[in-house]
Amino acid sequence: MEGQNISDVIERYLKTILADSEHIEIRRSEIANLFDVVPSQINYVIKTRFTIQNGYLVESKRGGGGYIRIEKVNLLDDIDVLNSLIKVIGTSISERDAVSIIQTLYDENVVSRREADLMVVAIDKSTYSISDRQLEDALRANILISLLNRLRYES
Amino acid sequence: MEGQNISDVIERYLKTILADSEHIEIRRSEIANLFDVVPSQINYVIKTRFTIQNGYLVESKRGGGGYIRIEKVNLLDDIDVLNSLIKVIGTSISERDAVSIIQTLYDENVVSRREADLMVVAIDKSTYSISDRQLEDALRANILISLLNRLRYES
């Protein structure tokens, strides 16, 4: 049985609301109060249960009038392709390999020509101006994976 | 709902007016009174929400008959839009300002929604996993400038 811990309860609460509305906007402390937990527990729930892999997009703002917004997004069909490419990338990738991955995306009609061009720029060695090759490849992997993750869903 | 703080409310108020007129001329104290805030809050709103990155030009005059004038500039009328944006970016840019620039490009139909989304990902703080703020902002400037330069060429 799921739901024996408070994180599961909070998860269900939020997902119930999201079943009706496209998105939900909460005040962290309010939810924390509602379930009598510390505020950072809300972060834990979001981090473990509202990931992009699950089809949720989260954004937030601090300061007065701050909020956490959770949106249910429409996952696309190319997820398998993206997953396998992300696995290939790992934590480090050369510019050459990165370009060929982007080429694959273009060949598979996942991205347009122009989108592919922009992605190539974003992983280009010369734009980083980093001399350390390992750092460069690690950074490129981070950026490329983030880009691929963005392609999982629309709007 | 987004915009629970008074700064957002004032921002919306001013932008609503700017939707009709090319520019708006306000008396700082009047707006401050209207929303029951201290006058310097108006400066805060302008400084954070009506930057050139957002496509707004602000000028003011002190003394009797003083005013603050906000103008919506059409960056695309200028053939050197990209140049001026690149100049604004310089060697370092915050995530907030970078997002503003990309938003402007989208508003002005320079990039599609999807392209803008990908660009935002490419300048997102969380994709870099760098703890050094200065390095982060410098890297972001490099990447954003490269992306803008790529937009010069059509494909």
Next chain:
DNA sequence: CATTCTTTGACTAATGTTGACTAATATTAT
């Protein structure tokens, strides 16, 4: 019993609000 998941709270970071002080410009008095 080892491992993973959950809970907690101290500390950090981002954003917004306020007011005292400063600076610029215009108006009035001399």
Next chain:
DNA sequence: ATAATATTAGTCAACATTAGTCAAAGAATG
């Protein structure tokens, strides 16, 4: 003209109000 005064806006730092991070402690699981 010049000086004094009034009338605007600008700056900056303190304080307020949110959310994020991280690691340690506790609980559950297999």
